[in-house]
Amino acid sequence: MDRSENIDRHGFRPNVCTVIQNDAGQVLWARRVGGRDAWQFPQGGIHAGESVKEAMYRELFEEVGLEPEAVEIVASTSGWLRYRLPRHMRRRGAHRTTSRRRDDGRSQSAPAAAAARPAEGSTARFLGQKQKWFLLRLIAGDDAVRTDRTQKPEFDHWRWVSYWYPLSEVVAFKRDVYRRALTELAPMLRVKQPQQEAVLDEPAADGSCGRA
Numbered sequence: 001m002d003r004s005e006n007i008d009r010h011g012f013r014p015n016v017c018t019v020i021q022n023d024a025g026q027v028l029w030a031r032r033v034g035g036r037d038a039w040q041f042p043q044g045g046i047h048a049g050e051s052v053k054e055a056m057y058r059e060l061f062e063e064v065g066l067e068p069e070a071v072e073i074v075a076s077t078s079g080w081l082r083y084r085l086p087r088h089m090r091r092r093g094a095h096r097t098t099s100r101r102r103d104d105g106r107s108q109s110a111p112a113a114a115a116a117r118p119a120e121g122s123t124a125r126f127l128g129q130k131q132k133w134f135l136l137r138l139i140a141g142d143d144a145v146r147t148d149r150t151q152k153p154e155f156d157h158w159r160w161v162s163y164w165y166p167l168s169e170v171v172a173f174k175r176d177v178y179r180r181a182l183t184e185l186a187p188m189l190r191v192k193q194p195q196q197e198a199v200l201d202e203p204a205a206d207g208s209c210g211r212a
């Protein structure tokens with residue numbers, strides 16, 4: 001869930017993103033609730049006073065129902081990776097109204113919208129996200145993945161896809177940061193670099209998916 005309470009002086013909200021792999025080297029790809037077939041990796045904001053790793057484990061449980069013991073940390077990106085939201089989404093993030101829009105286009109409540117405000121004493125305008133990415137290996141069974149752990153789930157479906165598949169499917173304004181993160185993490189997974197910018201692929205033949 002994307003509910004960080006702090007924005008840095010450059011206008012970026014700290015965030016974690018998780019790439020969860022299985023033993024076949026495929027990665028977990030999840031569909032947002034009400035997102036008009038919008039798919040992405042699990043991600044969410046870092047709360048004030050929360051460490052990056054604490055945020056990662058919290059988001060992991062809230063979004064896909066995985067406990068810390070269900071995964072193994074393989075690697076993480078060396079620094080922050082940033083992406084800017086489209087201008088119309090930045091304005092919605094910065095203005096104080098009772099109904100907001102998230103970066104997936106859905107409305108958000110006033111408490112969640114407050115996360116888009118700069119930290120107290122900061123004059124920074126909300127521009128986008130700065131992310132720390134984690135590559136995780138699922139050591140539990142597929143049935144440990146659940147999208148219904150919270151009252152308001154973020155995802156309603158998931159599946160295993162090949163490592164580079166998300167580059168051709170993620171929303172355009174996140175594509176560059178996805179490319180940079182996956183390229184940095186790829187050596188740890190020992191997957192080959194893509195031969196072209198957009199790699200089209202099909203999901204796993206076994207049709208693995210989560211529960212709505």
